[in-house]
Every structure is written in C-alpha cells, then in structure tokens.
Amino acid sequence: MRRFLADSQPATHGLPLDFKDRDFLDITDFSRDELEHLFLVSDHMTRYLHNSIETLHGKLMASLFFEPSTRTRLSFEAAMKRLGGDAIGFADPAGSSYSKGETLVDTIHMVENYVDVIVLRHPAEGSAKIAAQITDLPVINAGSGALSHPSQALLDMYTIRREHGSIDGLKVAMVGDLKYGRTVHSLAYGLSLYKVKLMLVSPETLRMRPEILEDLDQRNLPVEQFSRIEEVLSEADVLYMTRIQKERFPDPLEFEQVRSVYKLTPELLESAKKDMIVLHPLPRIDEIDPRVDEDPHSRYFKQAQYGIITRMALLSLIFGVEEKV
Numbered sequence: 001m002r003r004f005l006a007d008s009q010p011a012t013h014g015l016p017l018d019f020k021d022r023d024f025l026d027i028t029d030f031s032r033d034e035l036e037h038l039f040l041v042s043d044h045m046t047r048y049l050h051n052s053i054e055t056l057h058g059k060l061m062a063s064l065f066f067e068p069s070t071r072t073r074l075s076f077e078a079a080m081k082r083l084g085g086d087a088i089g090f091a092d093p094a095g096s097s098y099s100k101g102e103t104l105v106d107t108i109h110m111v112e113n114y115v116d117v118i119v120l121r122h123p124a125e126g127s128a129k130i131a132a133q134i135t136d137l138p139v140i141n142a143g144s145g146a147l148s149h150p151s152q153a154l155l156d157m158y159t160i161r162r163e164h165g166s167i168d169g170l171k172v173a174m175v176g177d178l179k180y181g182r183t184v185h186s187l188a189y190g191l192s193l194y195k196v197k198l199m200l201v202s203p204e205t206l207r208m209r210p211e212i213l214e215d216l217d218q219r220n221l222p223v224e225q226f227s228r229i230e231e232v233l234s235e236a237d238v239l240y241m242t243r244i245q246k247e248r249f250p251d252p253l254e255f256e257q258v259r260s261v262y263k264l265t266p267e268l269l270e271s272a273k274k275d276m277i278v279l280h281p282l283p284r285i286d287e288i289d290p291r292v293d294e295d296p297h298s299r300y301f302k303q304a305q306y307g308i309i310t311r312m313a314l315l316s317l318i319f320g321v322e323e324k325v
C-alpha cells in the first residue's frame, strides 16, 4: 500500500504509523494522524468494494457476536473475504457453548488457537478489554454493551469527512438515545480529536452520561444540550439520528415513555442547511420517516456502504499488509 499512499501521506509529526498487531478497543486508541491515515487507506479500498484482492490470503478472522448484528458482522466478514482472508464465528450465542455456560474467558482461550484476529461484540461493557488481556491476538471491539462501538465511529467519521470534505469546523447534532446508544459515545470521543461543535438532542432521561460529558469537556470539545430537533436543525452540518435502545432499558415503562419521541420527516428537513447530511448507524425503527430515504440530505445507506471499506482498511493495517502490497 505504500505505493498509493506515497503521494498523500498525512503529517505524522515525525512518528512512524504502526498499526500492526494492535488491538482496537476504543476510538481513542488511534491518534488523529492515525485516523487520517486509515481514512486514506479507506479511500483506496473503494476500488475493491466489488472486486476482491488477495492481500490477506490465508488469514482467518473470528467474528464472535454475543449480541444481534446485521451490518457490523456482515461488513467485517465481507471486508475480510474481499481482502482474500476468511472468517468463522457465530451470530447468535444460543448456537455456541455460551448457552451451556462457557465463560467469555474460556471462549477466547479456545478461539485464539483457530484464528489470527478476533472481532467481538458482547453485552458487557469491559468485554473487549478483557478479551484483549487474555490473548496476544489483535482484538477488535465490535460493540461493548452500551459503552463503545469504535469501528462504527470510524465509518461515521469517514462518512462525514468524505461527504463534507473535512471534519474540522462542522457542527454535529446527535439525536435520540444518548444514554444507552454506544455509537454516539465512540463518535463523540472520535470527534473530540477534531475542531467540532457537538449538539446533543435527547429527552431528559436519555442524556449522555455525566462522566462522558466531563471527559469531552476535558478534551475541549464544545457541547450543548437540547430537547427538540427543531432547536438544532438550521445550524447542524450533520444530523446523527439514533434508535432508542429498547433492549437496554431496565424498566419497559420507561422505554414506552420515550419510544417515539423523535421522528425526522421531509417537512422538518426543509429548515436544514442545503448540504446538511443525515446519518444513522441503523437499524432505524421509527425515528426516520422512510420518505427521508429519497431526500437529498439522507446518507445513511451510503454510510453503511462505507462500513466495508473502513473495515477493510482497519484489517489491512492491523495485519500490516501495507508492507507487502
């Protein structure tokens, strides 16, 4: 990959960029320079979206999904296969020994004998870190409980950069379940590496956790909180919609009170900036009217497509294949 990066290397402040064999547990595991490098590699991967290469031939990835997933699992597996590697794993813990009582620790000990990289989604917040402590193989966090989802943040930031040309200087509004939604947590930390203003829109009960807000403040990310989409719509450059995370509510009654609190419609979007983009990690339930799919602001399906190329870039860098291409 050196070949294609030679003309467009980002500034590295003299430090070599070395991703090889690293875990990816949090978005802040990567510096801004490293993220920029990964975005350049992702640009390059666009040409392989429907056209496989063999750079990871012989490498095997485990995708261990203890929670439901469509996009994350399929795009990691597609990314690995497009690069000439292969994937094994499970999409439902009911079909694994987890259902017999096997611990995560034992599962990781076992799986590390079979593969070269582990992609893990698990309901416990510290799960990816625990896995990384157990094995010497690189571990990629594909969603740890309600806390973090760093590869989603990669593709979200890549989408913003690609659709707007850059991330610096933008106003990003996040709407919905900011308490239990893990994508917004990782994205907020990722954006704190850029010059961005964050506008958080949620019901009082689903505000972002105070400790995360404190962290963002320490990272000098300006944050303002709102209750209604209308309050941010004319200012935002990015509107990041999220699903209310039904499965994480301890009390179903609490969920009923907020389940349909936001609904983005084409009529609402009339007051948005012309180049504002609407993102959503998906799945969407009823927070985006399907009529918005045809609206020129919508980018969420494109965002899902960018998930493959950013994951191809991530896997390539972790395997250090840029040395070999």
Ligand code: NCD
Pocket: 071, 072, 143, 149, 152, 182, 183, 242, 243, 281, 282, 283
């Ligand atoms: C998200 C997740 O699983 O956290 N989806 C995804 O990975 N694309 C968002 C969600 O489930 O609402």
